[in-house]
Amino acid sequence: MVLKEQKKNSKISQEEGKIIVSDYLKKEFRPYSATDLVLNLHSRISKSNMTKILEELVEDKEICVKSYGKNSFYFYKAISFDSNYKTECEAKRDMNKLLKEESEILENELTEVNKSLCLHISKFFIQ
Missing domain, CATH: 1.10.10.10 (Winged helix-like DNA-binding domain superfamily/Winged helix DNA-binding domain)
Structure with missing residues (x-):
């Protein structure tokens, strides 16, 4: 007690x-x-x-x-957004867009390299 x-x-x-x-x-x-x-x-x-x-x-x-x-x-208060939240989001969106463009360029280069490799291999077997 x-x-x-x-x-x-x-x-x-x-x-x-x-x-x-x-x-x-x-x-x-x-x-x-x-x-x-x-x-x-x-x-x-x-x-x-x-x-x-x-x-x-x-x-x-x-x-x-x-x-x-x-x-x-x-x-x-679960989530607190600071004042830079919008600018950070926009910067990340821009970075994402640039990376997608770079990825597309690299994929195109890869397909070109594969095509040229196939041509060289086919020429080798044809001769």
């Missing part, structure tokens, strides 16, 4: 709380409200502390929030 009371009364620092909540959201990979998170973490973090932690994580852009009326749901 004493252990349970000590666990409930033990305080978790803000940084430890951020790590716990972030890891939990990443592991579960689904949206939760602040109340759900408090319950799922077995009240290791108080609701007021949870709200502060969630706001900090949203500010740090580690998690996202979606509000529906008075309810807010927090979820782990």
